[in-house]
Amino acid sequence: MxxxxxxxxxxxxxxxxxxxxxxxxxxxxxxxxxxxxxxxxxxxxxxxxxxxxxxxxxxxxxxxxxxxxxxxxxxxxxxxxxxxxxxxxxxxxxxxxxxxxxxxxxxxxxxxxxxxxxxxxRVTDAVDESGMKVCPECGMMNPVESGYCLECGAEI
Ligand SMILES: [Zn+2]
CATH class of the missing domain: 2.30.29.30 (Pleckstrin-homology domain (PH domain)/Phosphotyrosine-binding domain (PTB))
Incomplete structure (x- = not known):
C-alpha cells in the first residue's frame, strides 16, 4: 500500500x-x-x-x-x-x-x-473485458480468438 x-x-x-x-x-x-x-x-x-x-x-x-x-x-x-x-x-x-x-x-x-x-x-479504452484477453507485452485488449496482439504483434 x-x-x-x-x-x-x-x-x-x-x-x-x-x-x-x-x-x-x-x-x-x-x-x-x-x-x-x-x-x-x-x-x-x-x-x-x-x-x-x-x-x-x-x-x-x-x-x-x-x-x-x-x-x-x-x-x-x-x-x-x-x-x-x-x-x-x-x-x-x-x-x-x-x-x-x-x-x-x-x-x-x-x-x-x-x-x-x-x-x-489511436488510443482505445479497455472497458469491455468480456471475451477479450490482455496482451502480456503491451497491455492491449485483444479478441480472445487472436493468437497475436493486434497492437504489438506479441504472441498471446
Ligand atoms: Zn501487445
Whole structure:
C-alpha cells in the first residue's frame, strides 16, 4: 500500500501532497508547499493520451511536445484524493481520458515509444473485458480468438 501520493515522471518518483489546477496546467506541490521538479503539467494539446485505471488509482499521461515525449504517472494513496483530483483533471482535459486495465503503464510506454518512431496510434479504452484477453507485452485488449496482439504483434 502507498502511504503518499506519487508523481512519477519518466520513471523518476516524487511524493506530492496536493495537485492544483491553475488555468490550463496541473501543478504538483510537496508537503513543504513547493512545486515538484518538472511538476507542472500543461493540460493542452501537448497531452497525447491520458490513461486511467480506477482500481489502482493511477492516471498516466503521455505528452508530446516539440519532438519530446514524457510519461507522467500519478498515483494516489487515498480513494478520496484520487476521486477529487481525477475529476479535476478530467474536467481540465476533457475528451481524452481513456479507461485502461492494470497494464496502463506499459501501454503508456508503448504509446510513447511509437510516437518516438513517428507512429501516432489511436488510443482505445479497455472497458469491455468480456471475451477479450490482455496482451502480456503491451497491455492491449485483444479478441480472445487472436493468437497475436493486434497492437504489438506479441504472441498471446
Ligand atoms: Zn501487445
Amino acid at each position: 502507498l502511504n503518499s501520493n506519487y508523481l512519477i515522471i519518466n520513471r523518476k518518483p516524487q511524493k506530492f501532497e496536493k495537485l492544483r489546477i491553475a488555468g490550463r496546467a496541473a501543478v504538483f506541490i510537496d508537503d513543504a508547499g513547493k512545486v515538484l521538479d518538472n511538476g507542472v503539467l500543461a493540460l493542452d494539446d501537448s497531452v497525447y493520451a491520458a490513461l486511467y485505471c480506477d482500481e489502482v488509482r493511477n492516471i498516466t499521461i503521455v505528452t508530446d511536445r516539440g519532438g519530446r515525449r514524457d510519461v507522467f504517472t500519478i498515483l494516489w494513496f487515498s480513494e478520496e484524493g484520487y476521486r477529487n483530483d481525477s475529476e479535476s483533471l478530467r474536467k481540465a482535459y476533457s475528451g481524452r481520458f481513456s479507461r485502461q486495465n492494470l497494464k496502463l503503464n506499459r501501454y503508456a510506454e508503448s504509446i510513447a515509444e511509437k510516437l518516438d518512431n513517428g507512429v501516432r496510434l
